[in-house]
Structure formats: C-alpha cells, structure tokens
Amino acid sequence: DAKTTQPPSMDCAEGRAANLPCNHSTISGNEYVYWYRQIHSQGPQYIIHGLKNNETNEMASLIITEDRKSSTLILPHATLRDTAVYYCIVRGNDYKLSFGAGTTVTVRA
Amino acid sequence: EAQVTQNPRYLITVTGKKLTVTCSQNMNHEYMSWYRQDPGLGLRQIYYSMNVEVTDKGDVPEGYKVSRKEKRNFPLILESPSPNQTSLYFCASSFLQGNQPQHFGDGTRLSIL
Numbered sequence: 001d002a003k004t005t006q007p008p009s010m011d012c013a014e015g016r017a018a019n020l021p022c023n024h025s026t027i028s029g030n031e032y033v034y035w036y037r038q039i040h041s042q043g044p045q046y047i048i049h050g051l052k053n054n055e056t057n058e059m060a061s062l063i064i065t066e067d068r069k070s071s072t073l074i075l076p077h078a079t080l081r082d083t084a085v086y087y088c089i090v091r092g093n094d095y096k097l098s099f100g101a102g103t104t105v106t107v108r109a
Numbered sequence: 110e111a112q113v114t115q116n117p118r119y120l121i122t123v124t125g126k127k128l129t130v131t132c133s134q135n136m137n138h139e140y141m142s143w144y145r146q147d148p149g150l151g152l153r154q155i156y157y158s159m160n161v162e163v164t165d166k167g168d169v170p171e172g173y174k175v176s177r178k179e180k181r182n183f184p185l186i187l188e189s190p191s192p193n194q195t196s197l198y199f200c201a202s203s204f205l206q207g208n209q210p211q212h213f214g215d216g217t218r219l220s221i222l
Contacts (some may be wrong), residue, residue: 009214032208034210040217041146041197041218042215042216043113043199043201043213043214043215043216044152044199044201044213045206045213046210046211046212046213047210049209071118091208095140095142095159095203095205095211096142096154096157096167097144097152097154097155097201097211099144099151099152101151102151
C-alpha cells in the first residue's frame with residue numbers, strides 16, 4: 001500500500017472550515033483514499049473515501065488532485081466535537097488499513 | 110442499529126491465563142479484522158478473515174489465535190497472555206465488494222500483569 005504523509009497537528013477555529021492535507025505520491029491506480037478519525041481512544045470512525053473524483057457526504061468533503069498524489073479533507077464547519085486524530089489511508093486490494101500517525105486536529109472555541 | 114460489538118471493554122488479568130475477546134457484527138460483512146493500538150506504533154493488524162473458515166495473519170499475529178465459525182463472529186484468543194500484549198484492541202468489519210469502508214468496534218483495553 002502507498003504511504004501517506006500528514007502534518008502532525010493543526011488548530012482550527014470553531015465554525016470555520018478545517019482543511020486537512022495528505023500526500024500519497026506513490027498511490028497506485030486502483031488504490032482508494034480513505035479518511036478516518038479517532039476521538040480519544042474510541043474506535044476509528046469512517047469519514048469518507050474516494051478514488052479520483054471529489055466526494056462529499058454529511059460529514060465532510062474529499063478533494064483529490066488530478067494526479068491523485070495528494071488529497072484534502074474538508075470539514076466545512078468545525079465544532080469542538082471534531083477534535084480528534086485524523087488518518088489518511090491509502091488502501092489496496094488486501095483490505096488492510098495501514099494507519100500512520102495521523103493529524104491531531106484541535107478545534108478551539 | 111448497524112454495529113460492531115466487542116466484549117469485554119476492559120479486562121485486567123494475569124500472565125498465562127487464557128482469555129478471549131469477542132467481536133460480533135450485525136451487518137452481514139464478509140471481512141473482519143483485529144487491530145491493536147499502542148502508543149507511538151499506531152494501529153497494527155493482527156489477523157483478518159475474508160469469510161467463514163478463512164483466516165490469515167496480519168502484521169503482528171504472534172501470541173494470538175482467531176476463528177471464524179460463523180459469519181457474524183470473529184473472536185480473538187490469547188492462549189497464554191503476556192505483558193507485551195497489554196494494549197487497546199479493535200475489531201473491524203466490512204463488505205468485500207465495492208471498496209466499502211471498514212467499521213470499527215469501540216475497543217477492548219487489555220492489561221496483562
């Protein structure tokens with residue numbers, strides 16, 4: 001599976017959009033980009049995933065660059081409950097999720 | 110409600126005393142997996158199963174066993190637990206087709222003394 005690179009931490013103001021970058025320059029053509037988050041020591045929570053088109057759901061938007069070497073997760077209106085560690089994962093056909101260190105996002109009032 | 114249920118949520122036990130952590134999902138998922146999470150090491154896959162009676166090793170299988178006799182259940186067995194298996198454990202499941210996401214349980218915190 002392709003490795004991903006994320007900034008270790010970022011702050012965001014409550015009510016503002018949070019833009020979380022992820023680099024995955026070695027991604028293969030059939031590998032999907034998944035985003036999960038983990039609040040404290042709870043189970044990782046699925047957010048969104050995509051292959052090459054931009055995706056949006058009730059939680060977030062995912063923007064994937066045309067060359068697929070990077071992506072951005074957008075939380076449109078961050079709340080205090082969005083404070084968590086966010087993981088960008090590239091998953092291949094083996095279904096294994098390889099979690100890196102993620103980005104610790106702190107939403108401040 | 111669709112969910113992955115792990116039991117127990119917390120367990121403190123002693124070295125060598127066999128234990129089983131249960132995992133059950135009600136979504137008819139074919140794929141199930143166990144991960145452990147340790148500080149500084151992230152989540153690492155222990156074992157996974159593609160369907161009933163089909164299991165395989167992940168990245169850190171030593172000291173663990175699994176079974177998949179029914180589609181909904183995927184227990185993790187520690188035959189002779191040791192202190193280095195003290196960790197936070199997560200079970201996950203998903204459909205095999207369509208790149209569907211994995212759904213995780215709430216976790217089991219094991220302490221082996």
